[in-house]
Amino acid sequence: MEQPTVKVKSADRVLDILELFIGKIGSYSLTDISKLLSMPPSSTHQILQNMLARGYLEMDETGKQFRLGYKLFEIRTEYTKNTDMKREFYRVADSLSSDLNEMVLLAIRSADKVLYIAEKQSSQALRITGNLGAVLPLYVSASGKIFLAQLTDEEIDEIYPNEELEMLTKNTIPTKTILKQQLQHVRLENIAYNLGESVDELRCIAGAICNVEGKAVASLSITIPLMRVTDEKWSKMLDGIKRSCEEISKRVFC
Missing domain, CATH: 1.10.10.10 (Winged helix-like DNA-binding domain superfamily/Winged helix DNA-binding domain)
Known part of the structure; x- marks a missing residue:
């Protein structure tokens, strides 16, 4: 019955x-x-x-x-990452890691935080502690700035009602006004940077993985200790992020 x-x-x-x-x-x-x-x-x-x-x-x-709202995109991204997104991330991360030998990360937005959902470690003797499953405030991370750049000033005001922002390091963006100014550059380049804003001695470049509507549903980033940064390597990281984000976006969402 x-x-x-x-x-x-x-x-x-x-x-x-x-x-x-x-x-x-x-x-x-x-x-x-x-x-x-x-x-x-x-x-x-x-x-x-x-x-x-x-x-x-x-x-x-x-x-x-x-x-x-973002929660539905987060759920969709969580579903996607277990299939095409995850497969494409590791394929691209293997290539980036082989070329640069630095940590590569995949992140999504979770409310006012960035959540790291996949990583590819480097084989360097000095490694960065794994970030898998970690969360950071959006404004202190390169990936977080990618997601903030998708929002209007009014939406940013809702997340950060106060002008002063909590300082995690001496390099953290101190005010909402400066954050909004920096996000203007992120919108133009579709690239964001973390220059020791969450951890003093780390540098990071992040780019947007976009769906067919052009909305960033995930972020790909490369993190490197300051002591290994050179002009040549920074340029290679930037080129690698741009190329890889475009590739993943096309393969997963187009």
């Missing part, structure tokens, strides 16, 4: 809201969602606030329209 399907009304409503975004419209107001799904405005508001708090939705620049 076939078991009856158990339906939870609130869960159905959350899924109905998410499925609205399958269409061509990228954002909806509370009123739009309430009318389209025949839901009372009061309960619609409560559900939307819960989805905002959990990262499944976010507000647009006007503060009146809802659109898909």
Whole structure:
């Protein structure tokens, strides 16, 4: 005998809201969602606030329209990394490591942190401690700046309501104003740098792995101890990041 399907009304409503975004419209107001799904405005508001708090939705620049949030991209990236993303990362990382012999990392955004989900260690006698599974504030890491560069100034203000930023080292970006200025360069180059901002003696270059919409869903980075940095090696790292990010983006998402 076939078991009856158990339906939870609130869960159905959350899924109905998410499925609205399958269409061509990228954002909806509370009123739009309430009318389209025949839901009372009061309960619609409560559900939307819960989805905002959990990262499944976010507000647009006007503060009146809802659109898909980072959590869904994080889930998709987590799924993808176990298949094509992970395979492509290690293929590219093997090549970069062979050429540069420095640590290569793959990262995703997790709220206001960057989460490292895959790594390829170097064979140098002096190695960097593995970062797999580690998290860092977005603003102190090259990969984190890649994700911040995707956001508007208003969204950055929500993450960092205070002007002063916590200093992890003497090189950490000290204020939100300076961070926003630096992110302008990241947007132009699609490349970000960490110049001893999380650990004094480390340097890092990161680039964006983008989906078909051009949104950074992951970041590829190379980390190197300061003592091994030369102009030639830095240039090779930069070229390698640009080439590898483009390659992974095309192979996984196109």
